[in-house]
Amino acid sequence: MTEAAHPTWRLPPTPALLVALLLIACAEIGGASMVRFKLELARWARGTMLARPEIHGLVGVRDVDEQIMDEALTRFDGGLRLFHMHAEGMGTIVILTTMVAATWAPTPGWRRTLVALLTVGGAGYPLGYLVWAGLIPLRGVEDGKRLAEWLVWIPFGGTTIVAMWLLVGTLALRLRRPG
Amino acid sequence: MRRPPLVVVLIAVFVMALGETAGAVMSQMRPQTERYTLARVAGNPGVHGLTGSAEYDDEVRARAVFAVEAGLSFFHTHAEGLAPVMLVAATLVASLVGSRRIRAALYAAMTLGVLFPLGYLAYAAAVLELGRDDGAAFAERWVLTPLGTLAIVGILGLLVALGTRRAPVT
Numbered sequence: 210m211t212e213a214a215h216p217t218w219r220l221p222p223t224p225a226l227l228v229a230l231l232l233i234a235c236a237e238i239g240g241a242s243m244v245r246f247k248l249e250l251a252r253w254a255r256g257t258m259l260a261r262p263e264i265h266g267l268v269g270v271r272d273v274d275e276q277i278m279d280e281a282l283t284r285f286d287g288g289l290r291l292f293h294m295h296a297e298g299m300g301t302i303v304i305l306t307t308m309v310a311a312t313w314a315p316t317p318g319w320r321r322t323l324v325a326l327l328t329v330g331g332a333g334y335p336l337g338y339l340v341w342a343g344l345i346p347l348r349g350v351e352d353g354k355r356l357a358e359w360l361v362w363i364p365f366g367g368t369t370i371v372a373m374w375l376l377v378g379t380l381a382l383r384l385r386r387p388g
Numbered sequence: 389m390r391r392p393p394l395v396v397v398l399i400a401v402f403v404m405a406l407g408e409t410a411g412a413v414m415s416q417m418r419p420q421t422e423r424y425t426l427a428r429v430a431g432n433p434g435v436h437g438l439t440g441s442a443e444y445d446d447e448v449r450a451r452a453v454f455a456v457e458a459g460l461s462f463f464h465t466h467a468e469g470l471a472p473v474m475l476v477a478a479t480l481v482a483s484l485v486g487s488r489r490i491r492a493a494l495y496a497a498m499t500l501g502v503l504f505p506l507g508y509l510a511y512a513a514a515v516l517e518l519g520r521d522d523g524a525a526f527a528e529r530w531v532l533t534p535l536g537t538l539a540i541v542g543i544l545g546l547l548v549a550l551g552t553r554r555a556p557v558t
Contacts, residue, residue, distance in 0.1 A: 217389065217391060301472055302472060305472050305475055309397055309475075313394070362415070366411075370405070373405035373409075376405070377398070380401060381398060
């Protein structure tokens with residue numbers, strides 16, 4: 210394994226770092242809020258669902274409705290948890306991958322493109338879980354999921370995946386043509 | 389901070405890219421994954437212990453689908469988690485380990501160790517082809533244990549190298 214002639218990392222642009230750190234901070238605050246405001250969040254979700262019985266298929270029979278609401282609340286809680294986990298993970302990945310792009314992209318234009326795609330995709334994707342959790346009481350589990358998918362997960366997740374494979378391709382080309 | 393060799397970075401980013409793609413496949417192609425799993429179970433009735441009893445066979449199929457989805461899920465989470473960790477660890481090796489030979493050995497262990505999450509893909513595939521228990525044993529023995537051991541050796545080696553370090557690299 211040969212070592213490069215200029216063997217230091219280049220820092221990613223400050224905006225990319227700020228976005229990634231903000232995402233990690235949101236994840237931490239989200240995790241803390243889930244614990245601190247657990248009751249308030251559950252109360253809001255229940256109240257919002259009860260105000261929209263037709264959306265959730267509530268029939269007015271306590272046994273049936275409680276089961277439906279419990280299931281929706283579990284998904285609501287799951288959405289918040291997934292936001293917490295993905296935001297922590299993607300924040301870290303944005304910092305590392307933009308650092309790799311800043312170091313190895315062959316031209317300034319390509320570097321800016323890669324950094325922008327990695328930052329926007331990586332920061333936007335986890336917000337989909339927050340959007341989904343917020344939409345569950347308002348639109349129902351499946352409709353909320355469909356909206357989050359089309360509004361956030363597919364555009365931002367797709368951007369991240371494309372950017373990651375472009376980065377892999379960039380590194381592979383650099384490996385073939387050192388310098 | 390010094391950077392590790394390009395090949396180490398490439399493998400780590402490759403595993404991250406695979407992990408992200410697997411996450412998308414898991415959510416967007418769930419019905420296709422399930423259909424493929426059921427087709428492979430039907431294609432290997434012997435290894436899955438299908439008996440012809442509908443109730444029992446349905447349970448076997450459900451367990452196979454669960455195992456394949458679990459394999460993909462573990463692959464996604466481990467790829468997204470281990471690859472960044474190894475990239476940071478390799479950066480520490482580049483920056484703080486003085487001996488060229490030790491650096492090369494640690495890079496080698498980490499480069500192979502970062503492939504550990506692929507063991508969960510092997511698990512998902514092996515469960516389909518060899519049955520649940522034999523598939524899990526195969527993936528564990530031939531992929532997960534060797535690659536996981538190398539990842540651990542890489543991290544422990546870095547720990548030892550840092551603990552016994554005399555002078556910082558300038």
